[in-house]
Amino acid sequence: MKKRHLVYLLLAGSLVMYSCGGDEKPKEDAVETKIEGIRLSDTEMQKASEIYFDKCAGCHGSSRLGATGPHLLPDAPEGNAAPGTKLLGDAGLRAFIENGTPAGMPEWKGIMADEEITLMVKFLQVAPPVVPPFGLKEIKETWKVIVPVADRPTKPMHKRNIDNFFGVIMRDAGKVAIIDGDTKEELAVLKTGFAVHILRTSASGRYIYSVGRDGRITMIDTYTETPTIVAEVRGAFDARSVDVSKYKGYEDKYLVFGGYSPAHIAIFDAQTLEPISVTPTAGNACDGDKEYIKEARVASIVASHTDPVWICNIKERGIVSIVDYTDPLNPGITEIPTARFLHDGGWDVTKKYFLVAANASNKIVVIDVPNKKLVTMIETGIKPHPGRGANIKNKLGNLWVTSHLGENKLSFIKTNPGVGQWTVVKEIQAPGNGGGALFVKTHPKSKHLWVDRTLNPDAVLNSVVDVFDTETLEHKKTITMPEGVDGRMVHMEYNKAGDEVWVSVFMGKISAILIYNDKTLELKQIIKGDWVENPTGKFNVYNTTHDVY
Numbered sequence: 179m180k181k182r183h184l185v186y187l188l189l190a191g192s193l194v195m196y197s198c199g200g201d202e203k204p205k206e207d208a209v210e211t212k213i214e215g216i217r218l219s220d221t222e223m224q225k226a227s228e229i230y231f232d233k234c235a236g237c238h239g240s241s242r243l244g245a246t247g248p249h250l251l252p253d254a255p256e257g258n259a260a261p262g263t264k265l266l267g268d269a270g271l272r273a274f275i276e277n278g279t280p281a282g283m284p285e286w287k288g289i290m291a292d293e294e295i296t297l298m299v300k301f302l303q304v305a306p307p308v309v310p311p312f313g314l315k316e317i318k319e320t321w322k323v324i325v326p327v328a329d330r331p332t333k334p335m336h337k338r339n340i341d342n343f344f345g346v347i348m349r350d351a352g353k354v355a356i357i358d359g360d361t362k363e364e365l366a367v368l369k370t371g372f373a374v375h376i377l378r379t380s381a382s383g384r385y386i387y388s389v390g391r392d393g394r395i396t397m398i399d400t401y402t403e404t405p406t407i408v409a410e411v412r413g414a415f416d417a418r419s420v421d422v423s424k425y426k427g428y429e430d431k432y433l434v435f436g437g438y439s440p441a442h443i444a445i446f447d448a449q450t451l452e453p454i455s456v457t458p459t460a461g462n463a464c465d466g467d468k469e470y471i472k473e474a475r476v477a478s479i480v481a482s483h484t485d486p487v488w489i490c491n492i493k494e495r496g497i498v499s500i501v502d503y504t505d506p507l508n509p510g511i512t513e514i515p516t517a518r519f520l521h522d523g524g525w526d527v528t529k530k531y532f533l534v535a536a537n538a539s540n541k542i543v544v545i546d547v548p549n550k551k552l553v554t555m556i557e558t559g560i561k562p563h564p565g566r567g568a569n570i571k572n573k574l575g576n577l578w579v580t581s582h583l584g585e586n587k588l589s590f591i592k593t594n595p596g597v598g599q600w601t602v603v604k605e606i607q608a609p610g611n612g613g614g615a616l617f618v619k620t621h622p623k624s625k626h627l628w629v630d631r632t633l634n635p636d637a638v639l640n641s642v643v644d645v646f647d648t649e650t651l652e653h654k655k656t657i658t659m660p661e662g663v664d665g666r667m668v669h670m671e672y673n674k675a676g677d678e679v680w681v682s683v684f685m686g687k688i689s690a691i692l693i694y695n696d697k698t699l700e701l702k703q704i705i706k707g708d709w710v711e712n713p714t715g716k717f718n719v720y721n722t723t724h725d726v727y
């Protein structure tokens with residue numbers, strides 16, 4: 179029998195098995211993967227790949243080469259301090275998966291079923307599946323215009339206030355709900371693909387784009403009577419970020435997409451999602467020519483308001499790429515070496531400086547976007563995780579805030595010129611021990627700063643959010659989970675007026691969206707029902723379009 183390699187990939191939301199290098203079609207359960215006594219049937223391999231993509235690839239890399247988390251290869255790559263998974267063996271791997279680590283890996287016991295953990299223990303000791311090419315040609319084959327531009331309305335077909343619409347991700351259902359923020363009515367629940375990660379809005383606010391862990395981009399039109407999907411395309415097998423061109427004259431013209439696997443930057447027509455160009459992101463790491471990184475995933479992306487550029491953060495390389503989209507076929511890319519591993523970030527209040535977490539270096543990197551240069555790198559704490567951060571103003575100056583995954587700390591970086599600019603001028607803690615915070619949020623009209631503790635291992639702490647006074651930076655209230663819902667609290671988003679905060683409840687038995695009055699900090703409304711399934715990110719159209727945070 180000829181040797182063949184099995185490749186398992188997420189396609190259109192489901193796992194598909196490829197067979198390369200052989201002449202036989204794979205048959206369900208016909209072949210066993212056997213490495214040093216560990217056997218996985220085709221079905222097991224498929225199931226394990228699915229779990230891996232869903233729960234592990236984000237930190238350990240699509241090809242298990244490691245990123246924020248260590249590599250998960252059977253034998254350690256040369257020079258890599260982390261042991262091979264074969265050396266850890268069944269007991270070692272099980273202990274890590276079940277209990278997590280102080281470095282920030284969550285405990286999966288209770289989230290993954292016992293048989294799933296057993297399967298992952300086996301899967302991690304065999305060689306990872308190979309990722310086949312997925313370039314412009316393959317992307318084009320997935321492109322679908324559902325409603326051509328000529329058939330779309332030229333003005334809204336309803337009298338609702340689109341600026342205050344919320345797009346809400348229903349992660350595990352692979353859906354996005356569009357909710358009218360004024361009336362709290364659910365306007366549409368749209369099938370957008372496997373585990374949508376973030377939403378971004380077009381420069382005009384008309385379109386909402388989603389990107390999922392299956393690399394699928396879905397374009398939603400809010401002008402139609404009820405929000406409708408008008409185009410979709412797959413940019414990679416796995417992805418986390420997307421944004422649009424926002425510079426004057428380029429509004430709603432181009433869309434940029436960051437691939438995790440394959441790792442590339444792809445540019446699309448923002449009206450139709452027709453693919454325009456693909457630029458691989460592999461290259462040398464930020465510390466010179468010491469290491470060539472093939473799986474250089476694209477983490478956060480943000481569109482500049484002052485220049486025709488996107489900022490794309492190349493995670494494993496620690497490179498901030500400033501992508502000029504005036505010639506989208508041949509985008510001009512300025513690479514700025516910074517620190518590893520770049521993850522999430524947002525604008526300072528002037529929208530001239532972009533601040534991004536280099537989470538493996540415990541730093542926040544500051545980029546001067548109009549001048550395309552590194553300003554500084556600021557040590558803040560263990561694994562900064564700001565989301566897009568939060569901009570507040572008080573007697574200390576204009577401050578941009580980050581929370582931390584690895585410790586209980588909120589760091590306030592002064593962003594305005596003068597003594598202390600680009601330094602941490604204040605650090606505070608939330609009640610209770612440990613980190614696990616994922617997001618902070620405020621609004622220019624609010625006097626409050628909100629922070630979650632979603633990944634804290636303590637069930638009490640991961641089900642609350644804390645609110646601080648932006649003037650005094652004193653803790654004001656711990657908001658606990660109301661009765662009738664169950665899970666962890668995650669991600670806050672303000673309405674357009676800045677007087678309401680929406681929080682998701684996910685990873686529990688009863689999902690919900692909680693709406694709080696930002697002045698009184700009292701619960702106003704709970705949105706729940708069959709259609710509310712593990713909600714994660716919520717994106718207000720106005721705030722997302724204008725980067726209000």
Ligand code: DHE
Nearest residue numbers: 235236237375376418419477478479521522565669714715
């Ligand atoms: Fe996220 C933002 C990647 C886990 C919810 N997440 C981001 C961004 C990146 C990223 C690169 C920044 C996008 C941008 O601004 O352009 N996230 C990853 C991972 O690689 C990781 C660690 C593991 C994974 O496999 O995905 C991961 N993220 C999570 C979660 O577990 C969360 C809580 C729920 C989920 O979706 O599984 C989660 N991430 C979010 C949300 C945002 C986000 C809601 C957008 C925040 C915002 O306000 O912009």
